[in-house]
Amino acid sequence: MENAKGRVHKFGDNVDTDVIIPARYLNTASHKELAAHCMEDIDKEFVNKVQEGDIMVATKNFGCGSSREHAPIAIKASGVSCVIASSFARIFYRNAINIGLPIIECPEAAENISEGDIVAIDFNTGVITDETTGKTFQGEPFPEFIQNIIQKGGLINSIK
Amino acid sequence: MGMTMSQKILAAHAGLDEVKAGQLIEAKLDLVLGNDVTTPVAINVFEQNGATKVFDNTKIAMIMDHFTPNKDIKAATLVKQTRDFANKYDIKNYRDVGEMGIEHALLPEMGLVGPGCLCIGADSHTCTYGALGAFSTGVGSTDMCAGMISGKAWFKVPSAIKFNLVGKPQGFVSGKDVILHIIGKIGVDGALYKSMEFTGEGVKHLNIDDRLCIANMAIEAGAKNGIFPVDEITREYCDGRYQGTPVAYEADEDAVYDEEYTIDLSELRPTVSFPHLPENTRTIDEIGETEVKIDQVVIGSCTNGRISDLRAAANVLKGKKLANGVRCIVIPGTQKIWKQAMHEGLFDIFIDAGAVVSTPTCGPCLGGHMGILAAGERAVSTTNRNFVGRMGHVDSEVYLASPAVAAASAVTGYITNPEKV
Numbered sequence: 001m002e003n004a005k006g007r008v009h010k011f012g013d014n015v016d017t018d019v020i021i022p023a024r025y026l027n028t029a030s031h032k033e034l035a036a037h038c039m040e041d042i043d044k045e046f047v048n049k050v051q052e053g054d055i056m057v058a059t060k061n062f063g064c065g066s067s068r069e070h071a072p073i074a075i076k077a078s079g080v081s082c083v084i085a086s087s088f089a090r091i092f093y094r095n096a097i098n099i100g101l102p103i104i105e106c107p108e109a110a111e112n113i114s115e116g117d118i119v120a121i122d123f124n125t126g127v128i129t130d131e132t133t134g135k136t137f138q139g140e141p142f143p144e145f146i147q148n149i150i151q152k153g154g155l156i157n158s159i160k
Numbered sequence: 161m162g163m164t165m166s167q168k169i170l171a172a173h174a175g176l177d178e179v180k181a182g183q184l185i186e187a188k189l190d191l192v193l194g195n196d197v198t199t200p201v202a203i204n205v206f207e208q209n210g211a212t213k214v215f216d217n218t219k220i221a222m223i224m225d226h227f228t229p230n231k232d233i234k235a236a237t238l239v240k241q242t243r244d245f246a247n248k249y250d251i252k253n254y255r256d257v258g259e260m261g262i263e264h265a266l267l268p269e270m271g272l273v274g275p276g277c278l279c280i281g282a283d284s285h286t287c288t289y290g291a292l293g294a295f296s297t298g299v300g301s302t303d304m305c306a307g308m309i310s311g312k313a314w315f316k317v318p319s320a321i322k323f324n325l326v327g328k329p330q331g332f333v334s335g336k337d338v339i340l341h342i343i344g345k346i347g348v349d350g351a352l353y354k355s356m357e358f359t360g361e362g363v364k365h366l367n368i369d370d371r372l373c374i375a376n377m378a379i380e381a382g383a384k385n386g387i388f389p390v391d392e393i394t395r396e397y398c399d400g401r402y403q404g405t406p407v408a409y410e411a412d413e414d415a416v417y418d419e420e421y422t423i424d425l426s427e428l429r430p431t432v433s434f435p436h437l438p439e440n441t442r443t444i445d446e447i448g449e450t451e452v453k454i455d456q457v458v459i460g461s462c463t464n465g466r467i468s469d470l471r472a473a474a475n476v477l478k479g480k481k482l483a484n485g486v487r488c489i490v491i492p493g494t495q496k497i498w499k500q501a502m503h504e505g506l507f508d509i510f511i512d513a514g515a516v517v518s519t520p521t522c523g524p525c526l527g528g529h530m531g532i533l534a535a536g537e538r539a540v541s542t543t544n545r546n547f548v549g550r551m552g553h554v555d556s557e558v559y560l561a562s563p564a565v566a567a568a569s570a571v572t573g574y575i576t577n578p579e580k581v
Contacts, residue, residue, distance in 0.1 A: 014348055019549065024528070067198065069300035072300075091284055098302035155303065156302065
């Protein structure tokens with residue numbers, strides 16, 4: 001897995017999939033169209049601010065609610081290279097792995113990293129470095145089973 | 161070490177004698193479900209990966225319920241894509257307008273899910289079927305696609321929280337109040353990654369519709385699944401209906417739970433979730449009579465669109481008129497429920513009160529169509545989520561409640577205790 005580095009967009013608890021991609025846009029499966037409305041109901045300016053490689057940081061229960069895979073797709077297609085959260089809702093967690101959006105659980109990082117910081121993530125070790133503050137955090141690397149899915153290029157390739 | 165009910169179903173479908181919480185397993189699926197929003201994404205993955213066949217065309221259900229009857233050209237295109245795929249692969253349980261219903265009301269009714277079965281669905285409320293003693297859980301479209309191809313899915317075996325239900329619900333208290341109370345108690349991530357196992361002598365006082373409503377909202381506490389034991393009420397519902405072979409699994413006596421709660425159903429009160437999280441609950445007694453003025457009421461959804469729900473609403477609305485300026489939209493969950501409600505005369509009650517009755521659709525629950533809110537508007541809804549913008553504008557508000565509370569609120573124009581209408 002390629003490591004990630006980018007500028008942080010910070011969110012709070014219980015960011016639900018309805019604010020990540022509102023249902024009024026679920027009448028399309030186009031990644032580009034979904035990305036154009038990513039985070040619209042929580043931060044209207046997000047799509048204008050986000051740059052390729054940026055990192056999303058949130059606290060507990062990120063991605064709760066609907067099972068819509070359109071949510072991690074919209075985040076990934078908007079250019080975000082990794083989501084760090086204290087915890088993820090379970091369907092979002094599966095979906096992110098399945099579509100190849102890197103995510104990592106780390107409550108300390110989620111609490112301590114601020115909006116606009118430059119953060120780097122090493123997926124092999126789970127180490128998260130906030131280059132703006134110089135602090136490092138130990139995230140939970142994926143279990144081997146899941147690393148295997150990712151290495152094979154996603155779930156569908158792994159069952160072939 | 162003993163296993164929970166959920167663990168036993170997973171073990172049986174993985175061909176293992178025993179599983180432990182945290183273990184990663186691959187299990188055989190009895191049913192794979194998708195809807196008109198999630199199936200097209202699964203079909204795209206299917207086709208992009210060069211798949212050419214499905215594992216079993218009788219074990220896949222595609223229910224066109226979210227934006228149907230097709231709300232716009234884009235939605236119509238997604239349904240057409242799904243219909244073409246279903247025709248090509250001869251998917252036996254494809255259901256479109258005329259035969260469809262809201263998926264989680266329809267599948268139990270069709271007998272596609274029942275005791276002991278293992279089901280995944282590309283819809284978060286797939287956890288509903290735990291009411292029948294099934295292990296069922298929501299997944300995304302790629303998992304749906306993998307399930308359609310291989311007939312299998314991987315699971316991390318969940319640990320569980322046990323809810324010991326005692327006593328009998330009083331007055332207007334329904335399954336909805338039970339689950340809102342529990343979510344208020346443990347929070348929207350209180351059961352994250354876990355099973356919610358409901359048990360105890362109080363279960364026998366909950367009819368099948370109450371149980372379906374409770375299991376339906378397990379996801380709103382973050383749970384992987386919610387599950388009820390199989391008893392006479394389950395058997396009565398599933399006999400002659402369930403197309404598979406029912407297997408009644410029971411938790412071992414020495415099963416280990418992360419936490420245990422005892423919920424006395426006789427002490428519960430009608431409960432309402434305030435914006436913008438299902439955990440923001442208050443009992444009806446904690447809400448002032450003219451505290452929350454409303455514009456719209458929705459009675460329906462996979463949570464509360466069943467016949468008992470419509471009867472409960474009609475019971476409150478009978479002989480009454482809606483408050484001035486309040487719109488009330490009633491949405492029976494399936495065609496069968498619709499017809500039954502019609503024959504029972506419930507539509508006369510709704511229409512005479514000033515409500516409208518819609519064809520089955522998920523519609524307003526997710527802000528799709530058929531009842532979208534403007535900025536500043538408030539709805540009391542029997543649905544399952546009250547997130548920011550869920551039913552429309554980001555500055556609108558959704559209050560979650562039972563059909564009886566929703567109906568009473570429609571009459572007064574404020575969130576209202578049905579005992580007082």
